[in-house]
Amino acid sequence: MSVQFNSEAFNRRLLDDAEFVTRALDTLLPVDDGPEGRLMEAVRYAVLLGGKRVRPYLTLNTAALFSVDPKCALRAAAAIEMVHCYSLVHDDLPAMDDDDLRRGQPACHIKFDEASAILAGDALLTRAFEVLAEDGTHQDAGVRVELVQALARASGPLGMVGGQMLDLVAHDHDLDMNEIARLQRMKTGGLIDFAVMSGAILGKANEDSRHRLHGYAHDLGLAFQIVDDLLDVVGDEAQVGKRTGKDEAQGKATFVSMMGIDGAREQAQRLGDQAIQHLDIFAEKADPLRDMAHFIVHRAS
Numbered sequence: 001m002s003v004q005f006n007s008e009a010f011n012r013r014l015l016d017d018a019e020f021v022t023r024a025l026d027t028l029l030p031v032d033d034g035p036e037g038r039l040m041e042a043v044r045y046a047v048l049l050g051g052k053r054v055r056p057y058l059t060l061n062t063a064a065l066f067s068v069d070p071k072c073a074l075r076a077a078a079a080i081e082m083v084h085c086y087s088l089v090h091d092d093l094p095a096m097d098d099d100d101l102r103r104g105q106p107a108c109h110i111k112f113d114e115a116s117a118i119l120a121g122d123a124l125l126t127r128a129f130e131v132l133a134e135d136g137t138h139q140d141a142g143v144r145v146e147l148v149q150a151l152a153r154a155s156g157p158l159g160m161v162g163g164q165m166l167d168l169v170a171h172d173h174d175l176d177m178n179e180i181a182r183l184q185r186m187k188t189g190g191l192i193d194f195a196v197m198s199g200a201i202l203g204k205a206n207e208d209s210r211h212r213l214h215g216y217a218h219d220l221g222l223a224f225q226i227v228d229d230l231l232d233v234v235g236d237e238a239q240v241g242k243r244t245g246k247d248e249a250q251g252k253a254t255f256v257s258m259m260g261i262d263g264a265r266e267q268a269q270r271l272g273d274q275a276i277q278h279l280d281i282f283a284e285k286a287d288p289l290r291d292m293a294h295f296i297v298h299r300a301s
Helices: 007-028 037-048 054-066 070-091 114-133 141-155 160-172 177-202 207-234 255-277 280-298
Strands: none
Touching: 007 037, 007 054, 007 070, 007 280, 037 070, 037 114, 054 070, 054 177, 054 207, 054 280, 070 114, 070 141, 070 160, 070 177, 114 141, 141 160, 141 177, 160 177, 177 207, 177 255, 207 255, 207 280, 255 280
């Protein structure tokens, strides 16, 4: 990529932003000592366990392009992470991907039980919309409504949930490259797109800025999924933090199975470069977003 990338500086920023988001999540999802306390224990386990907080990073640093109040951006970032973590909890269930590990630790349904994991995911999803709808997220009710609508679209039947359904039925179909790309745009790309666009919504960005950021998010989301497919084939399980080799074992059609390892790597690089090009109008203010594109293409976990 043409952008100068300082991995050490980026990692510090990523860790700092992740810490800010974790603190916000800790506040927004308090301990409950009542009879339903086990639910919040499972919720907090799923959310506070760790993670790179890629989606919140995108929200915080897109919002910064438009001088959004950091407190407002942090609430939106936390809401997005709630939805992301809910999806991981449900994806790991035996009825879905049947994974025992998440981020190197027992999956939520292993640590607790399946019923608690399902309810924890439900609680995270609904709490996310509550956070976005609250006055503290933005003083303009119209902005809050737009955020709620956009997240619903990104996470619902035309987005993440629909993509997961396509993934479940893909075993019975021979998907071509366009169909795989569509599946991943829905399952993975939708929430990444919202993470980027939420900053623009909070900042009441103009149409040109939104168009550029949507292009960035589109290419970044596909690059992210291609690298995910690569890590399932060539990644180190301890470093990735979850079981690898699942796609091949299940006979899944992926970017790697269609393009090969080298072809997938080249495509991820092209998409990362394209994502960066969309940010030209923002000059150096968008460097944190450029850094994320580089990180996603070269990540090892």
